[in-house]
Amino acid sequence: MDLRELRYFESTYEFESISAAAKHCFVSQPSISAAIQNLEGFLGEPLFVRHARGVTPTDGGHRLYPLSQQLTGQARSIKQVFQKKSTVKPFKLGVVPALGASRMSHLLKEIIDSVDGLELTLVDSEKRQCEARIISENMCKPNEVFMPFWKDEFMMALPPGHPLSFKKELDYEDLDGLNFILRGPSFVTRTLMNVIAPLGIKMNNRARVKTVEYAVELVAAGVGAAIVPNHPSFFNTQQLVLLPIKGMRFTRLIGLGYPRDSELDAVLNSVIEICKINKSDSCK
Numbered sequence: 248m249d250l251r252e253l254r255y256f257e258s259t260y261e262f263e264s265i266s267a268a269a270k271h272c273f274v275s276q277p278s279i280s281a282a283i284q285n286l287e288g289f290l291g292e293p294l295f296v297r298h299a300r301g302v303t304p305t306d307g308g309h310r311l312y313p314l315s316q317q318l319t320g321q322a323r324s325i326k327q328v329f330q331k332k333s334t335v336k337p338f339k340l341g342v343v344p345a346l347g348a349s350r351m352s353h354l355l356k357e358i359i360d361s362v363d364g365l366e367l368t369l370v371d372s373e374k375r376q377c378e379a380r381i382i383s384e385n386m387c388k389p390n391e392v393f394m395p396f397w398k399d400e401f402m403m404a405l406p407p408g409h410p411l412s413f414k415k416e417l418d419y420e421d422l423d424g425l426n427f428i429l430r431g432p433s434f435v436t437r438t439l440m441n442v443i444a445p446l447g448i449k450m451n452n453r454a455r456v457k458t459v460e461y462a463v464e465l466v467a468a469g470v471g472a473a474i475v476p477n478h479p480s481f482f483n484t485q486q487l488v489l490l491p492i493k494g495m496r497f498t499r500l501i502g503l504g505y506p507r508d509s510e511l512d513a514v515l516n517s518v519i520e521i522c523k524i525n526k527s528d529s530c531k
Contacts, residue, residue: 248289250322252282253315256294259283260312261349264301267479271353273524286311300486301479336364338514341372341380345430345459346501350397350480351381354525361517378509379518384500385434391504396522398529399476401435401497402489404462406469412488419492423448426471429455430462435474435497442495463487500530 258268259279269276287294294311295302304312340358342351359367372380380386387393405412411421422443427450430436443449453471456462459481462473466487475481476499477489503522509515 248286250319252286253319255279255282256286256308257312257315257319259295259302260304260308262301262479263303264479267301270527303486334364335366336362336514337366337368338362338379338518339368339370339375339377340518341375341377341382342369343372343380343382343386343501344457345433346381347476347478347480348458348460350478353480354381354521357521357525358518361521362514365514378515379503379505381501381522382504383434384502387502387504390507392507393502393504394519394522395500395502395530396526397501398527399478399499399501401474401499402477402491403472404466404475405472405488405490406466407487409472409488411490414490416491416493419443419446419448419494422450422492425450426453427451428453428462428465428471428473430457430459430473430475431455433474435499438497439474439492439495 255268255272255274255278258271259265262268262271265276265279265283269279272279283294290307290311292307293305294308295304340355355367355369359365370377372382372386380391382393384393384395403417411417411425414421419442429452451471454465456465459475462475463481465471466473466475474497475489503519505515505519511519
């Protein structure tokens with residue numbers, strides 16, 4: 248058992264997906280699988296249950312996770328103790344809401360770790376001046392460079408056991424009277440509403456929320472359906488049925504935006520490189 252294996256285990260536990268953990272750790276899926284198998288052999292019990300949509304931690308996995316965090320956290324602390332103090336480098340990063348707390352926290356940690364002395368401040372991407380912004384493509388301004396690195400596909404999430412969950416895709420007629428969790432402001436939701444309204448189709452709005460995380464938890468609780476990005480970071484603790492809507496494909500490009508006339512200093516260059524490293528396969 249070594250720290251590298253524990254870090255791979257932690258990523259798999261957090262994403263509940265070997266493929267997502269491999270992307271996050273910048274290694275191959277076999278490397279993640281081999282590390283988990285080594286840990287399971289060392290501990291003498293399984294850490295995950297494998298299934299078609301990913302993995303689910305076992306009781307052993309739940310018990311190992313906090314212990315693993317203590318060990319890897321102590322290892323990082325040792326490194327920090329012996330690092331020389333660096334000059335503070337302030338950097339304001341604008342962030343659009345609804346990108347997923349888990350996914351964003353991993354990205355922001357990599358940005359912070361990439362620059363010694365970096366003091367990162369997150370600000371509203373529309374209301375505050377900042378050196379760079381993580382935004383959707385439609386928010387990019389004419390004077391900005393836009394570098395896409397994530398591509399989200401939106402689907403309808405249904406509660407477990409929902410009568411429509413057996414279908415491969417939803418028809419517009421399936422949405423009539425469907426209990427729905429309205430997430431806003433959302434361009435995708437507005438587009439769907441504009442399409443079905445002339446057809447006389449109306450969903451039954453049961454709740455209004457601002458974040459994807461709240462929407463996912465309400466879907467899991469059986470309150471209703473919701474339009475959400477099909478990305479594993481939004482479903483760390485829930486296994487929901489995700490279905491496309493026939494004839495409609497909702498996608499969103501997320502990227503780094505920064506002024507064309509910006510001086511590419513060490514900090515901005517580092518932020519650009521981290522975003523490139525985290526570029527999803529769908530954007531390559």
